[in-house]
Amino acid sequence: MAKKKRTGAQAGPGTPATVALTAAGIPYTAHAYVHDPQVSNYGLEAAAALDVDPDRVFKTLLAVANGRLLVGIVPVSRMLDLGSLAAAAGAKRASMADPALAERKTGYVVGGISPLGQRTASPTFLDDSAAAWATIFVSGGRRGVDLELAPDDLLRVTGGRLAPLAR
Template identity: 50%
Template sequence: MARGTPATQVLTKAGISFGLVEYDYDPGGERVGLQAAEAMQMDPARVFKTLMIEVDGKACCAVLPSDAEVDMKAMAALCEGKSARMIRPETAERMTGYKVGGISPLGQRKPVPCILEDAARLHDTIFVNGGRRGLQIEIAPRDLVNVLGCRFARFAR
């Protein structure tokens, strides 16, 4: 299976060290991040999910542990808005160029502001989606912040 995705291409071009882990993606799984953590036999707190969120009509990207949920009020405040909600899956796919279950914060078709949950600082490396279902990128949180031009913040519960 080819491993190159827009996400891995961004990291390669930036000269950032990363690892790749493939796993058996379950298309019937309800919680993709938790399913990925289980399939890779990793702590769910190290396997981060990518959620596309709309704050007052503007898209943003939230990256948080797979065993956590977004505090929408906190996300709205972080994005200087009043209300936040999840973007519909088909809209997220169109915006990012990735399929749901494979959305990466890296290499999105239309880059949007991104926030990485502060809990990432607890780990030397974390896993984020690699831009394809069944592919995870292992990366240092600081490297992810640097390449995305994003920031750490607390918004998960």
């Protein structure tokens, strides 16, 4: 059984991300914080609210390469290098996915897109800097909720792999 710790009322009922982790038997901790609707940098907001190093909090970004959706997960303190993501996926180039497409394919809203429990599974790549941490934080499937888990567990449940993605 997965270890769950809900911190704050906003952790609320499960999301597809927590359901996926529980079904896979992956231990995680849910951390909730009050999201400020005026803030547009969701990842840095999460790092500050949870008092966590921004290099340890990861954002989930979607891109398109060779007509298929890709998931790139990078620290909120850095940017996704689209060329590196394309190379990791064996493509020549990649471009950011349209936000409406990302929301439709994942089932999540921008700012709350989790790499876990997405409606449509896509090839997933985690920046190799995650290997430096025992646990990292990713979106829990809605703004104001992050999930803490081991990078290897994230890769196992998403079928992802490490790659140098951030710049």
